[in-house]
Amino acid sequence: MKAGILTGGGDCPGLNAVIRAVVKKGHTLGYNFVGIRDGWKGLLELSTMPVTAEVVSGILPVGGTILGTSRTNPLKKSEDTDKVFKNINALGLDALICIGGDDTLGVASKLFDMGVKTVGVPKTIDNDLCGTDFTFGFDTAVSIVAEALDRLHSTTESHHRVMVVEVMGRHAGWIAVYGGLAGGADCILIPEKPFDIDEVCACVNRRTAANKRFSLIVAAEGAYPKEVSGIISKDKTLDAFGHAKLGGVGEFLAVEIEKRTGHETRHVVLGHLQRGGSPTAFDRILATRYGIKAVEMIRDGKFGRMAALQGAKIVDVSLHEAISKTKTVDMEIFGIAGVFFG
Numbered sequence: 001m002k003a004g005i006l007t008g009g010g011d012c013p014g015l016n017a018v019i020r021a022v023v024k025k026g027h028t029l030g031y032n033f034v035g036i037r038d039g040w041k042g043l044l045e046l047s048t049m050p051v052t053a054e055v056v057s058g059i060l061p062v063g064g065t066i067l068g069t070s071r072t073n074p075l076k077k078s079e080d081t082d083k084v085f086k087n088i089n090a091l092g093l094d095a096l097i098c099i100g101g102d103d104t105l106g107v108a109s110k111l112f113d114m115g116v117k118t119v120g121v122p123k124t125i126d127n128d129l130c131g132t133d134f135t136f137g138f139d140t141a142v143s144i145v146a147e148a149l150d151r152l153h154s155t156t157e158s159h160h161r162v163m164v165v166e167v168m169g170r171h172a173g174w175i176a177v178y179g180g181l182a183g184g185a186d187c188i189l190i191p192e193k194p195f196d197i198d199e200v201c202a203c204v205n206r207r208t209a210a211n212k213r214f215s216l217i218v219a220a221e222g223a224y225p226k227e228v229s230g231i232i233s234k235d236k237t238l239d240a241f242g243h244a245k246l247g248g249v250g251e252f253l254a255v256e257i258e259k260r261t262g263h264e265t266r267h268v269v270l271g272h273l274q275r276g277g278s279p280t281a282f283d284r285i286l287a288t289r290y291g292i293k294a295v296e297m298i299r300d301g302k303f304g305r306m307a308a309l310q311g312a313k314i315v316d317v318s319l320h321e322a323i324s325k326t327k328t329v330d331m332e333i334f335g336i337a338g339v340f341f342g
């Protein structure tokens with residue numbers, strides 16, 4: 001068995017832990033692996049690297065991906081799709097392990113339909129893939145947001161300000177809700193629930209009336225006010241999968257809050273800090289379990305499927321199901337976070 005392994009889309013803490021687990025488990029079954037560089041781009045350009053036991057040694061706690069990544073869509077042009085098939089044959093791959101979010105796994109799913117033996121591993125800090133309770137990388141992002149909120153609390157309180165913290169989360173506000181809950185946010189805004197700017201201001205004013213002289217508001221980058229139709233995006237260009245580059249809701253809101261309440265307001269964009277660095281212990285373990293499962297799926301001929309966490313168990317679900325829709329925030333947990341709003 002010779003399998004290719006690639007990491008696509010935005011990077012995410014825990015990618016290297018998956019790669020390491022795949023290679024170590026695979027070797028116990030006599031499998032060999034080829035590392036495809038930079039996601040689907042590497043398959044188009046036949047850019048590969050060896051992923052031996054030596055190469056993966058020591059990478060468990062290392063952030064990013066030793067394989068590199070990109071947001072290349074190899075199915076956009078038919079000549080590229082032909083190249084993918086040609087290069088899979090040229091490399092002599094019997095299977096392909098695709099570690100990615102909805103875009104990368106969407107390609108893996110389509111390639112499976114076209115006859116390629118793909119298996120998927122769910123990666124995204126956004127935690128928005130269906131069929132799995134958690135994607136790896138999410139826990140690390142939440143921990144980073146919680147730590148940032150702890151730090152922002154002290155400076156915001158000292159200056160009696162309002163602080164708007166913009167976090168990642170395109171179509172789903174998982175990071176905002178879990179990070180905000182862990183960091184004691186006074187208001188959390190998510191893409192699933194367009195917000196009313198006056199209600200956000202009312203939350204700030206209620207806190208002032210209750211002698212709380214500061215407020216910490218967490219907004220997912222995909223959150224938007226009812227008054228504006230659709231997401232706020234400063235950069236109007238689209239990526240290869242047609243996604244808008246988000247960003248700007250924090251700044252927008254800070255200006256509006258200061259204007260409407262008279263409270264001095266600042267904003268912070270946590271951005272790619274949420275994706276960088278070493279994975280948490282939870283993500284290292286989850287990523288390792290996913291890597292082991294990916295190899296077991298190949299062994300058992302379970303192609304067109306994705307490793308998934310359901311409860312405490314690692315299972316497999318169809319790639320079709322995983323990418324069928326965006327897994328939006330569970331309103332029960334959002335309700336819990338809401339108990340602590342101003």
Ligand code: F6P
Nearest residue numbers: 010101124125126168169170246
């Ligand atoms: O898809 C994961 C994600 O981190 C989103 O939350 C965010 O909008 C996007 O990637 C940022 O992408 P890039 O690294 O291309 O700017």
